[in-house]
Amino acid sequence: MTESNYDEIMKLLCDRLSDLTNADVLITPETNLINQLSIDSIKLLNLIMEIEDAFDISIPINALTDVQTVRELANLVHKIKTTSS
Amino acid sequence: MNLLEKLDAAAAARKALLPNGVGAFGIPIEEIFSATEARIGDRRVLLMGTNNYLGLTFSPECIRAAHEAIDKEGTGTTGSRMANGSYFGHRALEKEFADFYQCSSGIVFTTGYQANLGTISGLVGPGDTVLIDGDSHASIFDGCILSGANIIRFKHNDMADMEKRLRRLGDNIETTLIIAEGIYSMLGDQAPLADIVQLKNKYGGILLLDEAHSLGVLGKTGQGLVETTGLLNEVDFITGTFSKSLCSIGGFCVSNHPQLEQLRYVSHPYIFTASPSPATIASTRAALELLQKGSHLRDKLWSNCRQLYSQLQEVGYQLGPDPGPVIAAVVATPQQALLLWKQLLEHNIYVNLILPPAAPEGKSLVRCSVNAAHTTEEIRYVGDTFAKLYGAISTQT
Ligand SMILES: Cc1ncc(COP(=O)(O)O)c(C=O)c1O
Numbered sequence: 001m002t003e004s005n006y007d008e009i010m011k012l013l014c015d016r017l018s019d020l021t022n023a024d025v026l027i028t029p030e031t032n033l034i035n036q037l038s039i040d041s042i043k044l045l046n047l048i049m050e051i052e053d054a055f056d057i058s059i060p061i062n063a064l065t066d067v068q069t070v071r072e073l074a075n076l077v078h079k080i081k082t083t084s085s
Numbered sequence: 086m087n088l089l090e091k092l093d094a095a096a097a098a099r100k101a102l103l104p105n106g107v108g109a110f111g112i113p114i115e116e117i118f119s120a121t122e123a124r125i126g127d128r129r130v131l132l133m134g135t136n137n138y139l140g141l142t143f144s145p146e147c148i149r150a151a152h153e154a155i156d157k158e159g160t161g162t163t164g165s166r167m168a169n170g171s172y173f174g175h176r177a178l179e180k181e182f183a184d185f186y187q188c189s190s191g192i193v194f195t196t197g198y199q200a201n202l203g204t205i206s207g208l209v210g211p212g213d214t215v216l217i218d219g220d221s222h223a224s225i226f227d228g229c230i231l232s233g234a235n236i237i238r239f240k241h242n243d244m245a246d247m248e249k250r251l252r253r254l255g256d257n258i259e260t261t262l263i264i265a266e267g268i269y270s271m272l273g274d275q276a277p278l279a280d281i282v283q284l285k286n287k288y289g290g291i292l293l294l295d296e297a298h299s300l301g302v303l304g305k306t307g308q309g310l311v312e313t314t315g316l317l318n319e320v321d322f323i324t325g326t327f328s329k330s331l332c333s334i335g336g337f338c339v340s341n342h343p344q345l346e347q348l349r350y351v352s353h354p355y356i357f358t359a360s361p362s363p364a365t366i367a368s369t370r371a372a373l374e375l376l377q378k379g380s381h382l383r384d385k386l387w388s389n390c391r392q393l394y395s396q397l398q399e400v401g402y403q404l405g406p407d408p409g410p411v412i413a414a415v416v417a418t419p420q421q422a423l424l425l426w427k428q429l430l431e432h433n434i435y436v437n438l439i440l441p442p443a444a445p446e447g448k449s450l451v452r453c454s455v456n457a458a459h460t461t462e463e464i465r466y467v468g469d470t471f472a473k474l475y476g477a478i479s480t481q482t
Contacts, residue, residue, distance in 0.1 A: 058253045060235035
């Protein structure tokens with residue numbers, strides 16, 4: 001588990017989320033994906049697919065039920081990435 | 086929001102989507118006349134939205150078998166297969182399914198839904214993986230949820246996406262179950278089984294195929310997609326239902342893996358439910374015999390399918406990629422779908438209306454199911470009516 005890896009994940013997530021949402025919403029690790037960013041489920045699924053390709057992983061859909069914030073998503077991606085490589 | 090308020094919110098969302106949609110779902114059938122006709126309200130309608138693919142719901146052989154079973158064995162078994170619910174008929178039907186698929190074992194479940202729930206949750210558990218098609222039927226998805234396994238979906242029938250996901254599994258492939266369907270119920274298209282098998286052989290994993298809609302419909306003897314592709318021996322587990330071409334209710338799983346038998350001791354959807362009634366088992370056994378001998382029914386079914394598919398395609402309707410017993414017109418909005426559905430009913434034709442989120446990718450579908458008992462004239466009438474309504478539907482916003 002390397003820090004740079006985690007930071008890389010967090011940066012990619014924040015960049016992609018700010019592209020997807022209103023420019024004046026500040027995205028932090030604590031931002032709630034659904035409540036605060038009001039991303040619809042299709043956009044979220046597309047984002048997940050992009051992340052999967054970027055890190056060459058598959059995110060099980062059942063794991064996403066526990067994800068609310070940007071940090072939780074980053075943690076999940078990091079966990080899958082480190083256990084699969 | 087309390088529990089009941091949450092339901093109110095869901096009901097309000099449903100009504101907002103379809104303010105005039107009352108009655109479209111769960112329509113009351115007042116009388117059923119035959120495999121193709123019923124009364125809805127005071128209309129005698131042509132049934133174009135059932136899963137009665139071989140048209141056997143009123144077959145004299147099946148009805149006689151059911152009557153005899155009721156007289157001899159009573160109305161219900163009042164118990165689980167694990168306890169007092171394994172009669173001679175249940176065991177005989179299991180053997181007949183196993184023989185039909187040239188497999189060593191077969192298990193009968195109380196519904197097709199439970200066949201998937203019970204097989205999947207018996208095969209995989211927490212820490213294992215299921216790799217499923219994005220358009221999988223709810224019974225497959227719910228089986229995966231019940232199992233506690235990690236659920237990974239590939240894009241519907243997209244082999245590049247499937248391969249990518251198989252590769253990413255790494256060593257987890259050892260504990261991965263891959264699931265596909267013979268014919269997908271929404272658009273009626275078939276799984277690219279040869280490609281799926283090739284990928285399975287390259288990467289590994291265990292393959293389960295649900296032949297719910299393809300049993301009786303595909304293949305010379307009606308085994309399903311495994312028969313038309315000649316890949317019976319490459320599929321590890323086959324599930325299916327009695328509720329479509331076999332015209333009763335129940336489900337099955339067959340396999341050459343002796344481990345299938347262990348499911349009887351671990352699978353809750355098999356154990357904690359009563360076994361199918363004697364009449365159900367008896368009519369299913371009779372129907373399975375008719376199904377195997379029913380190549381004339383399949384010929385008629387397919388000629389009906391091709392006739393309707395080509396007529397709707399010529400008119401301009403957007404359809405699924407393969408002609409087959411499930412023929413779905415994809416329309417742009419839920420309102421267009423409702424209008425088409427209502428107009429068809431005005432013309433005494435009953436079809437299925439499928440709206441988001443039930444249909445894939447936010448689509449709205451008006452879905453016909455063709456069967457072997459429809460006459461050429463009935464199919465032509467349905468095609469002509471769809472043609473007549475095309476203009477009004479495509480300009481409706
Ligand atoms: C693909 C598929 N699998 C399983 C089932 C469940 O079958 P049953 O109606 O016997 O519960 C269905 C029926 O809707 C189905 O379409």
